[in-house]
Amino acid sequence: MKLTVSIFAAGLLIGALAGGWPGRKPPEPPKTPPSPKATTREEPRKNKKWSANDLYELALADEAESPGDRDNPLRHELSSWTPEELEAALNEGLKTPGAAIEFGKVQTIMGHILREWMKRDFAGALKWFEGMTSDSVRGGLSVSLARAWPEDRIKEGFAYLLANKRYFSGNGSTSSWPMTEAALKSAAKQDAASLVEVLTAIRENDLFFPVAELEFPQGFDFSALMKAGIDDRMWKDNRASSILSAWMSRDRDAAFDAILEKNRHTDSDPSRYLFKTALPTTSEALADHVQWMTGKIQAMDGQEREQLVSKGAEAWSSHPDVLKAFADSLSDPADQRIAHEAGVKAILIAGVGNALYHLETIGDVEERLALLESMEARRSFPSIPRGFPESEETLLREKLTEWQADPKRVDAIVNRLQQAASRR
């Protein structure tokens, strides 16, 4: 047995030496250029060894770059590539199985390469994009083209989009949005006529309408824009918010009248846009805004007025300060009651804290309890989890007890809320 083991061990040793262990230089890999490591075996590459701190620094550096740049995680890797290498890599990508899978890894990498190439050789990259045989890959990459379109060629970019709509079929034909957004922003900075032109082109070409935060120069003619640039469809699709917010901040009376007129003309809810414009940020300006809005509403008559009181209170019910200011400004007790009801109704949406804050603006405890007992509790959003959290219930019970409510009334109010909260 010993002899057999010895013979096996000897064979093992001889075999190992014959096979090249240890230290014997391995055979060259076939059909590949000699690797740096293989040709400089005595002087191995001194790669940097990254520590956790190095990684933290890299993460901080990444954070410091612009969001547009951060979107391309390959930018540093690709910065040393030549345009020819970028083109060759894109062509390799095209031949890769799965190249046509939108949002797939192959196409995502191709999009990053295309964006880098556009920065270095815009004309070359664009020509390659146009020359692709695959409509679907081009459609998938079109969002990268749109995002990387140079900021100093926005007008040209929008014209390119209008002339080549068929290229922008990606993401359910929404892939042109960065170019449309840039065109809208740029036109808004010029004048109403320019913005009307872009809005009309979007409409006539049935382009995807992006959410765009627009900035307007002093003296911008919002009235002209409203008449010529905002059609009924755009209005009803709630795509005019940023325009109306700006108008409201510049000339609120004109904006108020124009909103009501457009709502009547389009047979819309009279409150559409009215309470959705951006609110002033300082407390003084906010109080002034609410006071002004209340004055405008109270100067109106009939059903439209009632609707605006109710919708205003509902819209502001998750901003207790604003709702309080609104309720305080209303002179008619019936209108005030509507505002208070809205504040309490939002208990399952904006939380018990908000509702209690609003209730405590009402001096009469009995009135507060009556509002809670008569409210129609509802959950507007199915995404809000079912049930009435224990912490919320505790808070409500504590406050009702503090108001010296009868324990039976407290139980009844909490039970109603629990039932409402468990409904879908």
Add this chain to the structure above:
Amino acid sequence: MKRPLTSLFAGTAGLLLGWAAARQVATNATTEQTSTATPQAASAPLPAPLSNSGSKSQPPHDFARLRRLMRDWLFLPEEAQHSIERMSADELRGLLTAPWPDGIGNDNMVRSATREAAARELFRRDAEGSFQWAEGLGAEGHTILLKLVKIAAIEDPRFAKPWVDKLRAKQEDDLWAASMARTAVEGAISRGADAVLEVEEIFGKDIPGFAAYLDEFDPHFDFGKLVEKSQQRDFRLEVLKVWASVDPEAALQRAAEQLATKGIEAQQLPGIVYSGVATTSGEAGAAEWLVGKLDELPQDLRWRIVGTLSGTEMPSEARVEALMKVLPTQEDRIQFIAGYYSPFTPGGPMLEALKLLGSQEVQVEALVTTAGRYRLLMEINPEQGKQAADRFEETMDALAIPEEKRTQIRGAYTPAPK
């Protein structure tokens, strides 16, 4: 004689084992060097890079390198990735548990990529140990545990499955389990068709029908095997489409075989193949390719294929335009229209296709063929039948079909009197 024979066997076995072990070590060393310096060697068909190929300071710049570096949608510099792979287990755990400096949010890409790489490395060194450690961290370790399950699903689905079941029974849900099954399929794609079939067996009904990113295929992937054997219908169709994008002839042959043997069950396959060809060749290229095949097909199969050229989706304008331009016979064009015209979605590309037929006579012929397919609906569901009839009228209006010719079309969809 017994001892010498045993000794001879032992000596030979030792010799072979020693030689094989040494070769393996040498090969591993070569592979390591190759993957560091010339990553394209792993996928031989890729062309040599245009520059840097001989550089001692930089690895080649090619697509394969980017695919390798961009793991799980995240990217780290190559040296950073290698450094993480060489860190001690304590350092790796630190990257996952220690707080990162202020200003680096959870959505920071470097942070995400680093944590992913650290978790992967821990898993590769000691799968069971890494899971036990993460589980032992309690609630704080839950996100790490989820990360490890995802990595395991990609790299070792059989190991991952019990953990998927365990976590589903606790905090997670069926949707999460399905996402892990999908991740496992995506990972298996890079190991071959058998690996994918194994994942199907492991995850069974958890595999969702199907929205996976199937683009990390093993270079020698056996598409035919998966199309034949996968139990997931949507998955088979998606794989067939990818197959057609790289090998249209083989994919079409398989689709035609299945159409001939399985009938209606395989009706959409030729259209899927066609869509796959279009993804690489474009609509015009795909149409030209198809026309070259049509004359090789028997008449019946030819029309069945022409009538399903957009698979499960309504054809795009570009597809309609390309096909209507090159389909060789009037009957081909009519069969294509009849396959996709729906009275419930009037207008759009199929109305354009009807307009491209040229003469009103042929338009009527196409509508008569199409209308005949709605006779049964009119009979069994008069309410929907009425809607279809109204839409046919709209189409006839759009084509300005005169009243005397509409009778034929209405007659084609009207059920015979009982």
